[in-house]
Amino acid sequence: MPISLDSPSYQEVKYGVTRDYILGLEVVTPAGEIINTGGKTVKRATGYDLTRLMIGSEGTLGIITKLIIRLIPLPEGKKTMTAVFRSAEDAARTVSDIIRSKVVPTTLEFLDRNTLSCVKGSLEMELPENSGAMLLIEIDGDPMILDRQEGRIKEACLKNGAVEFNVAANKVESDNLWKARRGASPSMLKFWPGKISEDIVVPRNVIPEMVKRLDAIADRHNLTIASFGHAGDGNLHVNIKVDKKNAGDMKRADEAIKDIFKATVELEGAISGEHGIGISKAPYLRMQLSDSEIGMMKAIKNALDPNNIMNPGKIFT
Amino acid sequence: MPISLDSPSYQEVKYGVTRDYILGLEVVTPAGEIINTGGKTVKRATGYDLTRLMIGSEGTLGIITKLIIRLIPLPEGKKTMTAVFRSAEDAARTVSDIIRSKVVPTTLEFLDRNTLSCVKGSLEMELPENSGAMLLIEIDGDPMILDRQEGRIKEACLKNGAVEFNVAANKVESDNLWKARRGASPSMLKFWPGKISEDIVVPRNVIPEMVKRLDAIADRHNLTIASFGHAGDGNLHVNIKVDKKNAGDMKRADEAIKDIFKATVELEGAISGEHGIGISKAPYLRMQLSDSEIGMMKAIKNALDPNNIMNPGKIFT
Numbered sequence: 001m002p003i004s005l006d007s008p009s010y011q012e013v014k015y016g017v018t019r020d021y022i023l024g025l026e027v028v029t030p031a032g033e034i035i036n037t038g039g040k041t042v043k044r045a046t047g048y049d050l051t052r053l054m055i056g057s058e059g060t061l062g063i064i065t066k067l068i069i070r071l072i073p074l075p076e077g078k079k080t081m082t083a084v085f086r087s088a089e090d091a092a093r094t095v096s097d098i099i100r101s102k103v104v105p106t107t108l109e110f111l112d113r114n115t116l117s118c119v120k121g122s123l124e125m126e127l128p129e130n131s132g133a134m135l136l137i138e139i140d141g142d143p144m145i146l147d148r149q150e151g152r153i154k155e156a157c158l159k160n161g162a163v164e165f166n167v168a169a170n171k172v173e174s175d176n177l178w179k180a181r182r183g184a185s186p187s188m189l190k191f192w193p194g195k196i197s198e199d200i201v202v203p204r205n206v207i208p209e210m211v212k213r214l215d216a217i218a219d220r221h222n223l224t225i226a227s228f229g230h231a232g233d234g235n236l237h238v239n240i241k242v243d244k245k246n247a248g249d250m251k252r253a254d255e256a257i258k259d260i261f262k263a264t265v266e267l268e269g270a271i272s273g274e275h276g277i278g279i280s281k282a283p284y285l286r287m288q289l290s291d292s293e294i295g296m297m298k299a300i301k302n303a304l305d306p307n308n309i310m311n312p313g314k315i316f317t
Numbered sequence: 318m319p320i321s322l323d324s325p326s327y328q329e330v331k332y333g334v335t336r337d338y339i340l341g342l343e344v345v346t347p348a349g350e351i352i353n354t355g356g357k358t359v360k361r362a363t364g365y366d367l368t369r370l371m372i373g374s375e376g377t378l379g380i381i382t383k384l385i386i387r388l389i390p391l392p393e394g395k396k397t398m399t400a401v402f403r404s405a406e407d408a409a410r411t412v413s414d415i416i417r418s419k420v421v422p423t424t425l426e427f428l429d430r431n432t433l434s435c436v437k438g439s440l441e442m443e444l445p446e447n448s449g450a451m452l453l454i455e456i457d458g459d460p461m462i463l464d465r466q467e468g469r470i471k472e473a474c475l476k477n478g479a480v481e482f483n484v485a486a487n488k489v490e491s492d493n494l495w496k497a498r499r500g501a502s503p504s505m506l507k508f509w510p511g512k513i514s515e516d517i518v519v520p521r522n523v524i525p526e527m528v529k530r531l532d533a534i535a536d537r538h539n540l541t542i543a544s545f546g547h548a549g550d551g552n553l554h555v556n557i558k559v560d561k562k563n564a565g566d567m568k569r570a571d572e573a574i575k576d577i578f579k580a581t582v583e584l585e586g587a588i589s590g591e592h593g594i595g596i597s598k599a600p601y602l603r604m605q606l607s608d609s610e611i612g613m614m615k616a617i618k619n620a621l622d623p624n625n626i627m628n629p630g631k632i633f634t
Binding site for chain 1: 334337346350362365372378389390416459520551586587588589592593594605609611616620
């Protein structure tokens with residue numbers, strides 16, 4: 001079970017999202033009081049869900065000082081696989097086919113062509129020529145069924161034209177297969193020190209469409225964009241290569257970000273999947289939420305923190 | 318996946334609680350506006366979680382008019398079992414042993430001695446003499462592993478002195494095993510037309526202690542109490558037999574309810590697991606929540622519904 005609230009929550013495909021495992025909180029309120037929300041039970045129906053109101057509120061309603069986390073049994077077995085495809089579309093179709101075959105992986109990570117180039121250059125990984133996309137797939141559970149699930153996953157990969165398919169035989173090989181995904185962000189930073197990172201999420205079935213639109217946006221604004229992320233839940237980390245000292249780069253990136261968010265909302269996604277709104281996305285919140293919704297959120301903020309002492313300037317402009 | 322928000326959510330043990338499957342809502346606000354919270358993605362981090370604030374708010378913050386629900390694949394196989402024990406303690410220990418053996422059932426329902434008596438009288442079910450408790454256990458998943466999981470469950474039941482263990486061979490037999498659980502509430506109403514129903518939840522590991530305390534409370538107030546519910550998540554439906562026209566009965570029941578809630582809170586549970594606070598539990602909310610927590614909830618209520626037109630009198634006294 002992942003315990004970080006916003007970093008890669010690899011197990012979200014099978015086990016749901018991290019916040020569902022948070023049963024209770026200790027919070028210091030804007031009034032300086034200490035409250036305990038939720039508790040040690042999985043269920044409760046005793047008033048408003050202050051636990052979930054606090055989670056994702058980005059410190060604007062209080063400071064979380066303790067968490068009660070639900071634990072689940074460690075899986076008895078685990079299997080790690082990677083598959084390389086010619087195109088992002090092939091990889092995305094594979095994701096749909098895997099889920100349609102009733103295999104629910106714990107990990108289903110996607111890396112696009114530009115991400116793979118950075119990884120290849122940085123980690124000296126061997127990858128087929130012209131690798132267009134990679135999937136990192138992990139399943140867990142009773143060892144008896146893992147072989148059969150592996151068979152179904154392999155079938156889905158090959159059906160969609162995978163040019164390479166690897167299964168880790170042991171922990172060392174598994175770590176090796178994870179290398180590309182774990183190295184994606186550091187590798188990119190090495191080659192693109194000034195990258196801008198966004199964190200969009202779209203319904204899983206429109207990932208291929210979103211990837212196409214990202215390519216078109218990169219072309220339109222003469223930029224290089226690399227994406228990787230959790231294909232199992234539609235969350236894509238979109239990275240734009242820029243020289244932050246170059247005003248032209250930054251202007252074009254700014255326009256591209258607007259287009260990316262516009263496409264995301266059109267495809268019924270959200271402009272942040274994990275990282276939140278903070279300061280940098282606050283100007284775009286109206287692309288996502290209606291005035292009524294923002295009004296309700298602000299009313300809650302004003303009611304709980306009338307002096308606006310908790311992380312002022314975050315989320316709302 | 319269960320879709321009712323408050324009726325028995327049988328699959329909560331393996332798949333988490335129902336509210337985790339609600340991704341978005343359409344809500345009519347107290348101001349008469351229609352808002353859409355959340356959306357079609359499993360994750361999003363765009364402002365406060367209005368979806369979860371609305372769920373469980375018992376109509377006091379708005380009226381929910383649509384739900385977006387996350388679907389998961391139907392399981393490929395399923396197996397239903399029942400086990401009868403001499404005592405509630407034996408059944409509760411079995412629940413712990415099953416979970417410790419890394420089997421995570423989709424259903425783990427508990428029926429106590431008095432519930433079984435009502436069921437037996439009403440449904441003409443055959444049960445061993447002096448049945449002290451019953452567990453209804455259901456597992457699902459790949460058919461290959463169900464036999465092995467059945468073996469582990471049977472072992473846990475027999476180790477804890479089960480006097481009867483049944484496995485359904487088919488759908489008809491499975492429906493038959495479900496008969497006692499499905500008939501629990503109707504059977505009880507037949508014999509105890511004036512019953513008072515509570516809906517507590519405690520951490521799973523203290524169910525045996527809670528069951529003991531319920532027995533002691535029944536003795537102390539000269540009442541009959543029957544409990545059944547979701548042993549997998551600690552949720553117990555506690556039923557008190559009363560004649561509602563008998564002032565003495567009602568007074569003793571009132572005292573018993575206070576004791577039940579006191580024990581529940583002492584054991585770090587909650588006075589409602591599913592049904593909510595409404596009017597009847599509003600006087601007891603201060604046993605559960607601190608003044609600060611209630612203050613925060615009331616501040617939210619006042620901010621979103623300043624004219625108090627949404628379900629006035631519910632949750633807060």
